Amino acid sequence: MSKIKLILADDHSLIRAGFRTLLGKNEAFEIVGEATDGQDLVKMAHNIEHDVILTDITMPGQGGLDAMEQLKKENPYFKFIVLTMHEEREYVLRAIKIGAQGYLLKNIENAELAKAIKTVYDGGKYFSPFVVNLLAENYGKPEALETSEVTPREKEVLQFVAKGFSTKQIADELGISIRTVESHRINMLKKLRVSNSAELIKKAIKLNLID
């Protein structure tokens, strides 16, 4: 059985050395290339025959995600595992959006790393449990509240929003500050579980809050 060929992209030589040591113990893997930045990685991915690319995000010059995006555009069959210290949702979502098959944190256990590489190599996807938690968080929002919770003042603001008035115009019209208008607007967005004014108006019409 041939070894799974890996390209490792990280700007820190110590990290590369660490992973080399870690992966070198496993006979299933072979590191065929080590890139120090995004540009390096793009070059290497084209020139060196490989199976899976392990890349960090933050690197000098072109970052890992940018390099991945470029490579994915050229060849969607490149397989990527993001190996990073970033655990914020934005990085995860962007990586997934670009087409990363895996997303791991650098403090990953040896065994899990091996499992992830193998899964991706076999055409699957592997995400750490924290990534799954992140993705699951956005689901299961409760439905809109009772319309009676919308106050008369908020309804008043709503009428003007529906007419296309700007916040400044509404503030002038009602003789209140921009702050107050925005406070009302946000409260309504939250009460009706919508994320912008357009959705707010749609929902308000549906709930007969405005004509």
Added chain:
Amino acid sequence: MENYFYRTQKNLIFLFGRTDFLEKTDAIADIEKHKVYLDDHQKSELNNIGSLYDFDNIIIADNHLNSIYSLNTDTAFLKEFTLARADSLKALNKDFVYFDASIYDHYGQPVLLYIIPLHSKKDPLHPGGFIVIKEHFSKFQKILYERTGMGTTGESYLVASDKRMRSVSRFFPDSPPLKINVNSEAVSNVFKEKEGGHVLQDYRNVKVLSAYRKLNFDLPWAIISEIDYHEAVKPINQLKNYIIVITVVLILVILIVTYFISNAISNPILYLKDIIMSLSKGVVPESPIKSKGNDEIAQITEATRQLVEGTKRTTEFAHQTGAGNFDATFTTLSDEDTLGLALLSMRDKIKMLQEREVRLVREKASALLEGQENERKRFVRELHDGIGQLLTVVKLRLDAMDAKDKEKQEEKQEVLDLVNNTIGEVRRISYNVMPSVLVDFGLEAGLRGLCDNVKKYSRLNIEFTYIKETDKPLSFEVSVPVFRIVQEGLNNIIKHAKATDVYLDVMEQEEYLYLKLKDNGIGFNKADVIKRGGFGLTSMNERAKLLNGELHIESIHGEGTVTELEIPLNRE
């Protein structure tokens, strides 16, 4: 008077000179014999003449003036007269003579006689007799009265050269005229051939206004008209008084009118003078200036009013500019309003300078903060890339290390946990110093991460809502300060608020960003906090100000705190 005498004389000469009457000169011889031959016709003619002319008596007398025939019996005076004048009668050569007898008749009247000599043909040189006519004196009195309308004290009277009166005195009507001796200046003048009028003492020694002249006649008489000086000058005095009164009234009227006119003229001028004086001292009058009418003064007043208004506006403008209100505008008084133009250019210069200063201060502060943020970024990179990576390497190496027995295995796991915790701590620190997601993904990601971090390390329940109603990206220059403000706010909540729930709402519109951070904590007294210089409120405010934003914090004791932030966005 003279007219009367002339007429009488003429008539008498005519009457008695007629042939038929004078034919009787033949009778003169008889007269000498004291016999008169008068037929009835002649007698009645004499009678007619006497009554026609109202003579006292007509007497035919001999050459010694002895009455031969008379109309009435009043002939006694003749003797007295004859005694005095007999000589002068003998050589009488005239046809007609007056005689002032200077005596009284028995009525007490002066006797005035007209004597017409009768000449015989035999002796034409000497009259053989006379026709003596006694004049009725009351006629003169009447003439005098007719001519005299001289008030209550005026009279005209006749005085003969013997200085005795011939007419009845008004003042002494019962006294015979001849008894009244008129020894006044008027009489002495008149018989010295002087005529005229004077103020002098009359025969009563009363001060009179006297006019006198000698009668232009054979008799040595003078006519004197006099009126008491007092009465004569009375109308003059009255007139004088009138004139004085009128003059005084006129002067008063003129004074009053002049006063008002001069007031009307000088008051506005003085008023204007005061205004201009005060203007010259740099004081702009407060009260409004009124101008009435349309005359020159009103025009000057109007001009001054415009000057004052202009100065007021200029001053007000300068004042406002001085107070730093550079939005104050000013319409120059004219195209050549040097002061106004200078002020405008001054305002523009000051405004420019002020804006430059504000900009410089802001740039400086903003450069300082930017430097700080850059420093943080660099520091985070060091932390993250240096220590963080090193720790990761340590962890990798540790992980790769074989641990044979169970005890070693546990020890290795402990160290691994320690390293993992350290990595987590470094992550937390570096996030607080400068979150990479803020740099890479913007404000929403940064704030979400911040909230996640706070949730993770505190027991706060944070509800984060970010509404972005525009496609345009938010610049890093805005994101970082806003992030810091929220960071500071959350810090305060964690440290002081004792809250359980926190709400962070952000509304990003195209032209501004609105942010509300609300907690249900214990609240605080803003004044106290500011006095203690605490909670990083100053730095929050400072950052908001650098973004031209408004930070509004409202805290109710026991109910929590609401921090609102409003930032205008100038996206390019």
